[in-house]
């Protein structure tokens with residue numbers, strides 16, 4: 448099954464081969480049609496045109512009845528990969544899962560501050576005093592688990608959204624899996640961790656449009672890391688939900704903030720940061736701002752000291768940073784109010800050429816994206832932080848925008864981070880920073896005002912990618 452899939456995907460990705468096969472196939476069909484009537488050749492156009500009912504036709508029906516309009520073309524210049532249909536799920540699968548009325552940004556209240564402003568969070572007005580001009584207007588206190596709400600909002604507003612499932616290429620399931628499972632993560636009731644997921648799958652599987660391709664034209668967004676949804680493969684078999692191990696989920700595309708590299712249906716998308724420009728102009732203004740910022744420190748380290756173990760790399764880096772206070776900006780969010788005051792972390796990032804990004808609670812982290820948005824060059828200590836993650840968003844060449852230092856070398860005291868970073872010339876740093884700045888639009892979630900759409904952000908890249916993949920899969924199925 449998996450080999451078949453991989454062969455299929457391999458073939459799909461080779462357009463020339465595909466075209467060639469199509470050519471041979473067309474020849475064969477022409478020859479066979481010429482000889483015999485096409486008895487069992489599927490007629491793909493009929494179901495759509497028969498069932499299509501024009502929506503805004505009150506005028507037409509009263510004056511000229513029984514003139515069926517042809518269906519609109521499936522693929523247009525505006526929507527080259529077709530249209531997306533968003534299920535109207537019962538609110539118990541999304542809206543009811545959001546904690547209302549809680550805006551406290553204390554990181555221990557992980558569910559708070561998610562709902563405000565369609566998931567973007569409240570305006571970070573404290574930056575008014577830190578950032579010049581109107582730059583603060585692009586900043587919000589965005590919860591890092593808010594991806595599910597952001598995607599939902601953006602899909603509903605998308606120009607290629609259709610209200611008619613008959614016209615859809617792809618189906619979006621607005622299930623807030625991270626919020627549903629997060630509430631029970633730290634409890635010992637495993638059935639509670641699966642309950643919403645099972646109920647949602649039962650609901651969606653009862654829909655006619657699921658049955659057509661058993662879910663392989665469906666997608667969703669998940670705002671927690673993949674390891675919170677793979678209980679059957681968890682060594683202790685107690686952490687998280689088994690949502691992503693459920694048979695019905697095996698063909699559904701999920702956008703997730705950290706993926707399992709072994710699962711080809713997991714697609715990692717950037718963590719939401721607090722930066723959400725509304726227009727292309729605000730974006731380019733920010734890019735110039737971070738490019739020209741006078742960086743007075745060589746590097747920065749931002750962490751939350753929660754009794755790090757003796758050999759925790761974060762402890763070593765924090766100690767190193769404090770010792771080198773002439774070159775390093777250290778921010779301990781256990782002491783400073785990083786969550787409520789964006790100035791604390793943003794200024795440290797803006798002021799430094801590099802930012803240290805050791806592994807935190809999982810392989811990837813939001814801190815990397817905050818670093819990039821501030822135009823600081825990230826320093827990785829583990830390849831799992833970027834390899835096979837965010838492939839659609841980050842530059843492919845790790846060296847082009849970042850630094851890699853082997854963590855064991857640091858632990859064993861073989862290298863001092865400052866000495867490594869000092870060796871980079873101004874020109875090399877500038878080249879990397881330019882790459883970082885070029886990457887910013889792809890790793891952020893813009894906050895488009897009605898209708899204004901002038902650059903592709905992380906959401907657009909993700910949606911286009913899913914639609915293109917589903918379109919190709921459908922063409923393949925139709926073709927066979």
Ligand SMILES: *[C@@H]1O[C@H](CO)[C@@H](O)[C@H](O)[C@H]1NC(C)=O
Pocket residue numbers: 505506
């Ligand atoms: C019918 O069409 C005319 C012109 O095309 C328009 O002015 C009118 O408002 C329409 N009426 C309805 C009920 O849609």
Ligand SMILES: *[C@@H]1O[C@H](CO)[C@@H](O)[C@H](O)[C@H]1NC(C)=O
Pocket residue numbers: 635636
């Ligand atoms: C779950 O935790 C509660 C209290 O934390 C405990 O009383 C109960 O026995 C635990 N149940 C299981 C199945 O471990």
Ligand SMILES: *[C@@H]1O[C@H](CO)[C@@H](O)[C@H](O)[C@H]1NC(C)=O
Pocket residue numbers: 658659660661
């Ligand atoms: C969907 O799954 C059912 C049951 O597993 C199977 O009978 C059916 O052929 C599948 N349909 C498609 C289009 O894969």
Ligand SMILES: *[C@@H]1O[C@H](CO)[C@@H](O)[C@H](O)[C@H]1NC(C)=O
Pocket residue numbers: 573788790791
């Ligand atoms: C936020 O932090 C900055 C820099 O640390 C400080 O100057 C400012 O007073 C703080 N603002 C608020 C509202 O606490």
